Amino acid sequence: MASSYKEMEEKWQRRWSEEGLDRSERSDKKKFMIVFAYPGVSGYLHVGHMRGYTYCDVIGRYKRMTGHNVMFPVGTHATGNGAVTLANRIARNDKDMIDYLKRNGCPDDKLEELMDPLSLVWFFNDVYVNDYWKRFGFLSDWRRFTCTLYQDYAKFMQWQFMKLNDAKLLIQKPYFMPACTECGPVAVDASESDISKGGNAETQEYTLLKFRCNDVFLVAATLRPETVYGQVNFWVNPDVEYVKMRKGDETWIVSPAAAKKLSYQKDGCEIIGTINGKDMVGWMCEAPMIRRPVPVFPAKFCDPNVGTGLVTSVPSDAPDDWISLEEVKNDPKMISEYGLTKEQIDSAVPISIISMDGYGDFPAKDIIDSMGIKRSGDPKLLDAKKQVYKDGYHTGKMKAVCGKFAGLRVEDAKDRMKEEMIASGEAESFHDLSEEVICRCGSPVMIKRVDDQWFINYADEELTKRTSGHCRTMDIIPAEYQNNVHTVLNWFRERACVRQGNWLGTKFPYDERWTIEAISDSTLYPIYYIISMYANRKEILPEQMTEPFFDHVVLGKDDAENVSKITGISKELLEKIRKDVDYWYPLDLNVGGKDHMTVHFPTFLFNHAAILPSEKLPRGIMVNWYITGKKSKISKSKGGAQPIPGAAERFGVDSLRLYYAHVASPYADVEWDEDIVMSYRQRLDRIITMTEELNSFTEGETETEVDTWLLSRFGTHIAAIHEGMKKLDIRAMASETYFEMFNDMKWYVRRGGCNSAVIRNALKMWISAMSPITPHVSEELWSICNFEGLVSEYQYPDIPEGNAGAEFGETLIRDVIADMAQIIKVTEIKAERAFIYTSPEWKKKVMRTALDLSSSGKLDIPTLTKMCMADESLRKHGKTVPELAKKFATEMSRTSNDWRYALLQLDETEHLSSAARFISSETGVNVTVISADDEGLYDPKGRSKAALPGRPAIYLE
């Protein structure tokens, strides 16, 4: 016995490798290929991540033991800006980041090296492989490891895009992306790798509303185009100097900042002059859609840096508008200062346009009142605005005043009204960031129109149909996702698949200025694991991995001879790789976290369907849920989580694997709790101790009923495991093995079981059942028992038929003990002797007759009664027979009766007699078992009359 888990783990991992279990090669066996969605390289992972990975290894090991040749390759996904961000933070000497790295075991002398993104990726590749996956005992084929930043992977990726292009699934159209005015495209995200400010900014799509005023347009930007029916006036900031801008053959008035932004998105913009805000106050301009003249009023809340710096006023639904309008109306000084007329003031009356749950006619007023906002400029107005916007979007309906849009939900009206105004030339769309974003270089980041952005056309109907159709033939679990995946596939639109800027990844083959984006390069990759091994060994070189190469080995195009000439790869090797691909693909199972349901899995399916023939499309998907933190999520960036090597050290790898396998359904989130992991460790400890003890048994030649029982029970458990694993029910496997079988073993010993041959037989079943989940402990126990070879390579034999009678026999004993205990507890008598009366033969006969009738569907009270009373031997028992017949007929017609066959197989008197000693010792009462048929039996209270088959009568005194 190894002295520690760690020692045990290392020992067996070495053995597996020595025996070649971590290498997958073609063979005559049925193959099984499984992968997990490879993780993004963005720092250390935590214990939660190991959940899904562990499921893969468990499934792979199980398949291996049931006759499959298994391939379980792993890799990493380093595309994107994660590594760049991380490297930058280290380079900046970010204290939190350095602390986090060190806490996870990063050596000080590595930090310098990690300032380079690529070095950082190579570093973490090693961490993932060695500290996580190898440490956990995965039987993965490490020779096939690949990373999305490898040269050879890039060649595969470029080929994939060529095939998408061949399938006419690559399209180009305009796109709006954040870009620094000096450095070009940047990533705007919370990690702020490219930018110095504004990481939380989102790109928002505004509608520019054009208000005609003689020969110029005042242009307002709004996020709520559906509110145009509520427009009653227009706002300008009197303190701001606006610009006049030529836009095509029109003249627009907007803020200077807006003019600059617009020039990045619209053609033909040119500033031709300026105009002061205060000069516009008092103008009348025509509102779009409603075509009504509205007055221009002054308002300080118009920020020249937001939108266009000009705002349309919808007081009914915009809190700012409501409160500012009130202020204008109640400020005679302002009215006279700007020369506003009474007609203008009186015309600005709020119009109720949207009905919303929980609000009256004027939602803006309601929220102002409920939040206690008194004047413009109150910072709470921002929250008020968001709240009304959100509630309106979700629950609002357009009122009758909204013309043909009346009755529409806000969500729908928004798009329809916007489109209509754009079509009529009254509006245009405009993209802007929700907050100020500044590049690392100090220049502002703006939204820039790109005319030739590439997309993968996932909206393609043919593709969607083919993909969706294929999904119906797959094993997708849980079943809920099997049903929902079609909705997701239909919901997919064109997806921008390349980007510019400071990102890692593969160059787009048709335009090297672009980098293939992170989701798009991780869809078809499982097939690449079959090829990566040859690239890793340098048997094929990136420059040889051209279109004809992949066309041949993946799609079987052209013949090896020709391709060999073109690529310089030997014909034999090409044929070998082609055969490998043909053997291992399709992928049997892709395991990924629940977040992949709406992004990775659909694109994984789409790309397979787009490029590969139907017989090579994936066969299965399994989605796993998460391990969460106590209160918030255990996030790798927050650093609160237990590092994986630390957990492995502390609990032992197999305890963790058992924890993942059993703690909950894979399809539910679980809260990480070390005490629970500890309890799994204790269970493993107990199992080890028990196995060692059992293995020392040497006696017992004759098989007793407990022996028969144990083997039957174990057979039943193993059958349940196989049944469950048809649906990859790992939890059922764990439950049967580590709990049910364990409890049966305990009962066996307690009942005095000691037959060493039986025990060895049972141990063999038990230890092999444990092997997929706790492989290290299983190997150790397997070797302690001197079983042949490695348990990891053991093939589960066919299971012998269960013995229902034997299984029922033990249930009977337990029931009798429980009944006696209950009687003693309730009556509080101090019993010294117990008499157990088993059912008389004639009652069994009645039951048998009833069962026979029941199985032929003819059971009813009169039939049964008649049949029994026709029997001479029964009739002599008089009126108790019809009573019993009635009881059985009633009970048996309403319940399932399989167990009754088992009980009739059993000689209860014999069985209970042989267990009498055991029952006595368990209950502390001296037990005598008597058949109710016995002549002159001791039965002072006449209890024996109550004896029924499977339900002996009990008398205590």
Next chain:
RNA sequence: GCUGGAGUAGCCAAGCCUGGUCAAAGGCGACAGACUCAAGAUCUGUUCUCGUAGGGGUUCACCGGUUCGAAUCCGGUCUCCAGCACCA
């Protein structure tokens, strides 16, 4: 709001598709007992409620329905969770 999911005893969690040994597996925790120098140890029992003979009563979010019979099937209500995109 849309799409999907969930609500089971002190807690976690099976069961629900395929209605009937379901007062409802298993695990934690708690209580009691055994063992004991000791152990985050192990073993045994109890853990909805009433009950001096193995029984009865009331339960599986809530309301109603189907059925001889419902935790399980159907309709409705309430509450909670996830995703809603270019982010891996």
